[in-house]
Amino acid sequence: MSFNSDIILGALLVGTGANSVLYTVEVIQAFAGIVCHRDRFRVGDRKLCLCISLHNHSLGRFGVSAEPVLGKSFRSYWKKHNQTHIIEQPYPLYVFTTGVVAALVQSFLAVRYWLLSKNKFITLTLFLFITVAIGGAFASAVTLAIFPGYKDRETVLIPATTWLIAEAVTDISIASALLLEFWKARSSFREIRSLLHKLAAQTILTGTTGATIALAVLVAFLENNGTNGGFPGLPPSIPGSHIQVSTGIAYCLGRVYCITMLANLNRRKPxxxxxxxxxxxxxxxxxxxxxxxxxxxxxxxxxxxxxxxxxxxxxxxxxxxxxxxxxxxxxxxxxxxxxxxxxxxxxxxxxxxxxxxxxxx
Incomplete structure (x- = not known):
């Protein structure tokens, strides 16, 4: 059977390149926040940044699966997967670490909402969404580790769908709650009005970016179920071909959450x-x-x-x-x-x- 292997693994290559660019931005933000502004950061902030850094080191193991894409020919890489039909070990690790860093960032924003509004009901609801999201990520990672074969992909469908939907709902809910509080905090002072407008714009950008990527991964994951991955001429019988698009998009999810956290911390200029x-x-x-x-x-x-x-x-x-x-x-x-x-x-x-x-x- 002949097929264009560049099309099959092109999504992985593009996702890896985007992941590298976002990682560079993340390193710059971390350097600016921890080194240049270390006197402005409290101990808790530095600990949180340390947790994110540990996540990045864990996520670096994902390069084990991306290395064949960059260092070997596309055809030899796909030939190995076509023979083994096994998902590489970094996939479950990537899913779990992405869920952890997403929970850290969302918890940070939920705490900011609590300090601003003191609304117990909405705050508890946000943390409930966060718990569901990280639970779905953990269940997806465990399922991929227990059933690594591409033929068992259906077993991860429910936990993965729960994880991605919960991530999008949580991001949109936090952004909406913060925007509501900013709208209520009207003031006659020009400086405060200007600040509230900037915070509202940043909140919209923060919420929509993570939610958009999570929904894109979900749509690609469900749309390519049992199909040819959305590419005409690609045979649907190729094992794992329908996973590549969603995986390539998901490469950027954890990086976007890290940049969101560091950008929020770096904006606090005394x-x-x-x-x-x-x-x-x-x-x-x-x-x-x-x-x-x-x-x-x-x-x-x-x-x-x-x-x-x-x-x-x-x-x-x-x-x-x-x-x-x-x-x-x-x-x-x-x-x-x-x-x-x-x-x-x-x-x-x-x-x-x-x-x-x-x-x-």
Missing amino acids: RTWSSKCMYSGASPETRGEPGNHERSEGGDEYGGIRGFLVNIDTPREFSRGSLKTNPGQGLPYDSPAVEIEMTVNDSASYLSKKKQDLFAA
Whole structure:
């Protein structure tokens, strides 16, 4: 039987190349987050990045099955599979590790939603979806390990379908829940409105990317069941030919989740804002020294807090660094004007609360 082996294994080659490109982006994001911004990352964030790195090392074993595609001829590689009809060992490992890293990323976003909304019902529902998804991935990996033959592919149909559908539903649910909270958090402050718009755009991109890839894998997996893999002229009797397209697309799933996590962490750029109280009078005895108080807090892109000048004609005497009233004084008209530069306290507290709610994770 003659057939074009390039068409059969082309999906694997394209998927491997896309996987390598995404891995490069992932390494850049990890370097920027852990090395360049290590002082901005909390211990929990670094531990989470370490878990993702371990996932990448485990996923590197998948190169064992991709090596024949890159290092040998397509025909000799397919000839070996046509003789053995056995799924290579890295397939179950890849499915399991992809499910684990997806659960880590989704849990991170669900925790951010909880810190923002404190909605127990929706949060528990999101974690239920996450549990179903990782359970489906684990069941698919175990089934592939127990039944490695291509002829037993039907046994993995139900757990694989459950896994991919749960992944897509979880991604869309988390994105929808976060968008709903961002829509509720309306504010009259321009900086907060701008930030909410950026967060909404990032949430849409985060949710739709993972869900789209998961649904693409599912459609390719179900559509090619027992067919010729969607390629005209390809005989349907070739063992495992219908798996190659879905496998090639699935190569990118774990990488996309890793990039999603690291991109969310790297966007948390702290900004320093200052609160100043300056007092000045006619003489050194009545002049308050400037008291500068700077505060740094981890958060995203909030603008600085603006201050204003208040000119007060007052009979009060000012001690160094504080305001004190002298009851014995009258109301002299020749008292100097005291310029007080102060920060809007209600704006500071409001913005601080928003920063803690949105970026506590």
